[in-house]
Amino acid sequence: MKSGIATIIVFFTINTVVLFAQTTSNRILNFQPKFGNEDLQLIEAVYTTKNNDSIWIDVFKCYVSNIALLQNGKVVWQEKNSFHLINSAEQESLRLMLQTPVALTFDAIQFNVGIDSVTNVSGAMGGDLDPTNGMYWTWQSGYINIKLEGRSNKCLTRNNAFTFHLGGYQFPYNALQKVMISIQQNEKINIVTDIQKFISSIDLTTQNQIMTPGKSAMFLSNQFSTIFSELKQ
């Protein structure tokens, strides 16, 4: 009698595991930092902007959160506890595993660039949200949504440096950006992040250092949200 029950339990457990394995999978979401058509290489590579200025990128990091997949404008899958720190200097951070159903069809992906205001006021958290990751303002609480640092002859600053630490969660300077892009490839999602699009939208001579929340941070965050697109095969 007892062994009978055990067999049934084992049978069902195996069944559930098999079913689970069949219906969900690790769908890869891959971010590919680029500068125009070239793969982004930090610090050493020199790029040319549309105005023929030289530019180097030293740091490129941002938060991607609340990832969802959509079909015909309706959310068909949503990632739970969805907070990812994307860092161009760390290859593994650019490759996310989404636990989605295998048979899922979708035509768009949606996510936030940055950290929402509720999470911003919820105290210390771990993993990608650990405030010691260098993406948190310590003198005035708040996550830094985007860090982009580099050099350009356009910047008449020390070492020709430009520094953008963009964020802010409090009204009226909430810099969080919602991004939605259409997707054709369903098996593996490849997203390009083209820094050139951001750089060409601003004048580095006049705007080369933003490190506090405010109007400029909001404007630049909005410009930044346009750099994402699906990789054209």
Added chain:
Amino acid sequence: MKKVTIFFLLLIFVLTAFVSVSQLFVVPKGWPKPNYDFSKNPLSKEKIELGRALFYDPILSRDNSISCASCHNPYNAFANANHQLSLGIEDKTGSRNAPVLVNLAWEKKFMWDGAINHLDMQSLFPITHPDEMGEQLDHVISKLKGSTIYPRLFYKAYQDSIVTGEHLLKAIAQFMLTLVSSNSKYDSVMRHQAVFSNQEKNGYQLFKKNCNSCHTEPLFTNHEFENNGLPINKILKDFGRMKVTGLAIDSLKFKVPTLRNIQYSSPYMHDGRFTRLQDVLKHYTLGIQKSSTLSQKIQQSIVLTSNERVDIIAFLLTLSDNSFILNPSFNFAKHNLYQ
């Protein structure tokens, strides 16, 4: 009969378990619900001990010279004795007076201007500010990882010896949450266990009429930011909360501090400009400078005779809590180093 006995034994067991957990933090009778969300950082004895060890350890500063307690001394209700402005590493001077650390579980925002939005995040400020501990966060983490004490204390607290920012901050917050002061003479009087002297009683009546709208009982703060009419210091040029919000309506507003243990926490105000309570009372009666953001609550002048001011001070001294100041579990714990 047997079942009843077992039931009661179980009940007693459950109740004692509950009491031993809740004793780590008790909301004093009649006090409001704390603002801190304990469910996200459940207190434990080991985590509090870790936070306490960190609080007293200069390892958090760049040159290992100062700790949190350097400016937040337990014998001054965790304020900075005799220094108007806080002192950092290499004799650097900050721009504000180190406040008391009392009943922080009820606070909503931290620092004089509310720049910090959560108690967990508070310690990031002094650790990283160049005029305070001047340290880099990744360097603090690596120093703690390499220490002979901390991996063990982190393991005891979190069953994981890996030092993370989250655990570091939450442990310090846990220690600070335990700093509850609710056993002053004032509290005894409210619990009908003691009586005010006539002078204290008169002071209390005057206090309720003139001071209570900002320094609201039982925490003696309304947790708001107010402009209390202090003339701006021409060197510090500190406009308070305006720096955080960028709004002109917040010019010259600072957080209303608690008055509990005020006897121990001199000097007073955000820049420590007053040394004596009589100077503070003199400011509120004679020194208020009008400006567009002056608190609504002091638009009408406060009129007090010199005797009445003395009576208010007599009442303020009833907010001193010796059991808080001398609580051995708030002091530096040598045993953390040797266990």
